[in-house]
Amino acid sequence: MGERKYVIGVDFGTESGRALLVEVANGYEVASAVSEYSNGVIDERLPGTDIRLDPDWALQDPNDYVEVFKQAVPAVLAASKIDPADVVGIGIDFTSCTMLPTTPDGTPLCFLPEWRTAPHAWVKLWKHHAAQPEATRMTTIAAQTDATLLPRYGGKISSEWLFPKAWQILNEAPAVYAAAGRVLEAGDWVVWQLTGQEARSAGLAGYKALWSKQHGFPPNSFFRALDPRLEQIVDEKMTRRLHPLGGRAGGLSEQAARWMGLKPGTAVAVANVDAHVSVPPATVVEPGRMVIILGTSNCHMLMTAEERLVPGICGVVEDGIVPGLWGYEAGQPCVGDGFSWFVKQGVPAALSGEAAARGISVYQLLEERAALLKPGESGLLALDWWNGSRSVLVDGELSSLLLGATLATKPEEIYRAYIEATAYGTRLIIDTFEAHGVPIHEIVVTGGLPDRNALLMQIYADVTGRTLRIARSRQGGALGAAMYGAVAAGVRSGGHASIADASRAMGDLRDDAYGPIPAHQHVYDQLYAEYVILHDYFGRGANDVMKRLKNLREASRAS
C-alpha cells in the first residue's frame, strides 16, 4: 500500500457509464474510462424482438450497468498503475428517476426468460414519459388529500418519478407488477450489486419518491386512493429504511470486487442523483450559489438553510443535496438532447458536408456561423419543450415551438434560437427562485456543454445577466461520486469526514468566466419577455393545443 489514497467515482449517464479514479487529498484525476451501454436508450423496439415501443417510452438494459463495473473500473485501475489496495472507497451517481422491477433478491425481471419480452419488465429510463396519465392522476389525488406534499415538489408530480412509473407497470402489465418483489431506483440497484445488500438512498427517495425526512413516504391511504392494489407498495416492494447521503451503503462483495479488481470490503457510498453529485466538485456546499449542469438536459441546484417553497421547482428536500441544508432541484429535460435532435434531423447536407470537408463537427460549424449573428438578428424565437417542461411547469405533455421562420431562415439561425430558448428557460427558473425568497448570488456551471460550446456560455451569461463561473473538473459527476466514496470511507480509512471537507480538498473552479455583454442583455431582455408570453400562453392553460395534439397523435397511432 502506498501513502496516497484514491477513490473511484462511477457516473451512470444516459448513454454510457464513466469510471474516474481520483486522489483523495487533492482531487487529482488520475484516470478515467467510459463504457457505452450496448443497448443504449431503448426507444423504438425491445432488443431482440419486433415489439415496437410507443413514442414516449425510453427503456434500458440493467446488464449494461454491470458492464460498466466490469469494463470501465478495471480500465482505470490499469491506466493509473496504482495499487488497488489504495482505493479506499467507491461512489456512484445515476440518472434519476431511472427505475426497474426486480425479484426479491434483486434480479431484474427482464433478465428472466418469462419476462424478457415484456417491455414493463425492463428499466424505465428517467426520460420515459409514458406515465403521464398516472402522474396527472397522482397530482389530483395529492391535491385533494395532502396539503404538504405537492408544495415540496413545485405543485406537480412528474411522470419521470418512481410512483407514476410503478403505477404504469401496474396499470398496463399487472402480472409484471405482481412478479416484482422490489421496485427501485437503478442507482440503488447498482449499489446493491456492489455490496450484495439493498441499501436505498434517502436522497433518491426524497427527490423522486415523495419521501421526506420529516414525513417519510406518503401514507398508505394515499396509495389506496390512487388504486387499492397500490396500497402496500412501500412495504411490499420498497423499504422505509433509507440511508442518508454521505453514508456507507456497505462493503464491496467478493463478486463485485472480482468484477473490478478491488479489495472486498472497500467502502461503497449510498447512491446519489447524477446531477446532485456535481455540486461539491463545483465548490458549492453552502446556500446562495446555484450550480447548473449544462448537458443533455440542464439541472439547476441550490441550497438554503431554511425551507422555502418555490412553485415549479421539482423538489425541495432536506439533506437532499448536501447534508444539513435544504436542497432544491430544478431542471430542463432537453438541452443538448434538443441540439442533437436538430443536428441529426434538421441540418442539411450542404452544411454537414462543409463540416466534414473542413474536418470539424457539425456543431462546430453551426456554432461558428451562429456566433456571427447578433442577438435578435434571426427574428426567431423558440420554446425548448422537445421533451416537455420540467421547471417551472412540470408538464411532460408540452412540446416545442419555433416561431419566426421566413424563407431566408438558415440552419445556424435555428440552432442559435434553440440555444437561446434553453437560456430563457434557465432565466425563468432563476427568476422563479428569486421571486420566492431564494436569492442567488453566484452561478457555477458544469457538465459537458461549458467546454464544448462557448457560444452557449456567452448566450447564457447575456440572457441571465450574470457571470458564469465554471467548475474545473470536466467530469463533475464522476468526481462528485468519488467524493461521496471518500466520505463513505471516512477519515480513518484515508477518506474525508464530510462532503464539505471533500469539496474543499477535491473541488475547484476555473480562472476564466463568462460575463454578460450589456448590449446583448438589452436585446435579450426583450426576447425573454416574448418567451415568457409564449411560455405562459402555451404552458399555463390559455391554449392547450400541445396537449390536444398529443391526444390526437395517440389516438391516431392507436387507430
Added chain:
Amino acid sequence: MGERKYVIGVDFGTESGRALLVEVANGYEVASAVSEYSNGVIDERLPGTDIRLDPDWALQDPNDYVEVFKQAVPAVLAASKIDPADVVGIGIDFTSCTMLPTTPDGTPLCFLPEWRTAPHAWVKLWKHHAAQPEATRMTTIAAQTDATLLPRYGGKISSEWLFPKAWQILNEAPAVYAAAGRVLEAGDWVVWQLTGQEARSAGLAGYKALWSKQHGFPPNSFFRALDPRLEQIVDEKMTRRLHPLGGRAGGLSEQAARWMGLKPGTAVAVANVDAHVSVPPATVVEPGRMVIILGTSNCHMLMTAEERLVPGICGVVEDGIVPGLWGYEAGQPCVGDGFSWFVKQGVPAALSGEAAARGISVYQLLEERAALLKPGESGLLALDWWNGSRSVLVDGELSSLLLGATLATKPEEIYRAYIEATAYGTRLIIDTFEAHGVPIHEIVVTGGLPDRNALLMQIYADVTGRTLRIARSRQGGALGAAMYGAVAAGVRSGGHASIADASRAMGDLRDDAYGPIPAHQHVYDQLYAEYVILHDYFGRGANDVMKRLKNLREASRAS
C-alpha cells in the same frame, strides 16, 4: 398559310418564362420552351456589385424578360415546324405586382449606367416585401379618407402592390423616383416591348393599383395625403387610359417580330395577371367554381355576377378575371416556396443521401414517407406564413410557426405538417368566401403541384372536404395567355370571339379527381380548429410577437 391557326402564350413566372404554341381550334399544345432568367430572383446582392439587399427585398432584371421572347418563342416555332404566318396572336401573363421605373420611352432605369447600381432602379418582384411601412401607412390613410376603397381589397393594402412599391422608391431613392418617367407593371412593360406602344391592362390596375371600372384610380387628394410628392403620380408616371382584358394592345412591332420570328402586326393581347389567365383553361368562366393554382404560391380565383365584399380577399374587381363578372383573388404567398426552403435548409444528409442513392428527388422521398403517416400522427401543427399571410390577414409582417416537435420528430413529419398548414390556409379562404355570401360548389386545381404531389392533393381534399378536379393542361398560365392571344386576334383572324368561347374550345379537365376520405376529414376538422386558434392569436393582434421579432431583427441588422 395553312388552315390551322395557332396562338402563342408567354407565361412570365418567378424564375423563368415559358412560351407555348397552341392550336386555336382545340387547345392542342404543339410545343413549349422555357427560358430561365439568368439573374433569377435577386435577393442577396445587386448583380455585378457588392451592394447587399435587405432580407425583404426581391428584384429582377428586365433584360431577362426580353430574353424569353428572343429565346423561347423561336424555340417553339422551330419545334412545332408550323408556318409562323399561321400564328394569329400572342398573349402574355406576368407575376404581379412586379413593377419597375422606366424613362418616358419605356427604357428601364436599371439599363442606364447612371442608375445601374441603384437597387430601386431595378424591377421589384411581386414578393419584394420591403414596402410594408408604406403599405401600412396607405391602409391607415385610405381608412380615413375613402369609405369604398379598402372593402374592395379585403381591408388592407398589400406591400406587394404598385403604389407601396412606388412610394418606397420615393422614400428611399427620391432621385430614382424623379428620374422615372413611368412606373408600371412588368406585364405592361413586356407588352410595350412587343408593340412599341404603352397599353396598360385594366386587370392589372384593378388588382394591384387600386383602380376600378366604377371609380378609376383613387383621387389625387388621396395621394397628396400620403405624400405631397405623390399627388400627381397617376398623371405623371402612369395613365388613366386602361385596356380591358380580352382586348388587343396592338400589333407586333418590326423589332419584336424579328426577335421572335413572327409576322409584324400579329395581334398582341393586353397583359394579364399570371394567376388569372389560368382560369379559362380550367374551364371556368362562370360563378361558383373556384380555381386554385397550387405552386410556388397559391392563388384562389372565383367569380360572381354581383359584387360581394369579403374581408381579407386581396381584390374584388369588375371584369378583373373574366369580362362581365366580378373577379375575386385570394392567395397564400408561400406554398411550394416554403417546401423548397424546407428541402434546402431543413432536410438532413441521411435523407437527401438516400434519395440520391435511389435516384429520386428529395421531394419524392419525403412524400413517400409522409404518405405513410396518418392525419394527426405527427403531433405537429404549423402556420404557413414564411412569407407573411396574404388571405385572409393581408399582413406581410407575419412569419411562420412550427409547434409540437419532440425528440422523435422526423423530417417527413415536418414536411407533411407544412403541406397541411397550406391546406388549412386554403380552407380558411374558402370558409371566408362562403361566410360572406360567395358560395363555392366546385374546386378546380391547376399549377405545378397537382401533377407532382399526390399527397398534397389528397391532404387538400381531406382538409377542405371537397373533391378536387384538375385542369388538363400542365401549362395553364401559358395556355391561358394564348387564349387571350386568340381573343385579341378575333374571329376574323382565326381566333376566338370571347374568352368564354376560347375556354370552351381550348380548356379541359382531367377525368381523375381527388375526393376527401371521411376518416381523414374527421381528424383534419380538429386540426383545422387548432390552426384557426393559432392563426387568430398570432394574426389578429392578441400577440403581435411576430411583428415585434421582425422589428428587433431590423433593429439588430441596422445596429
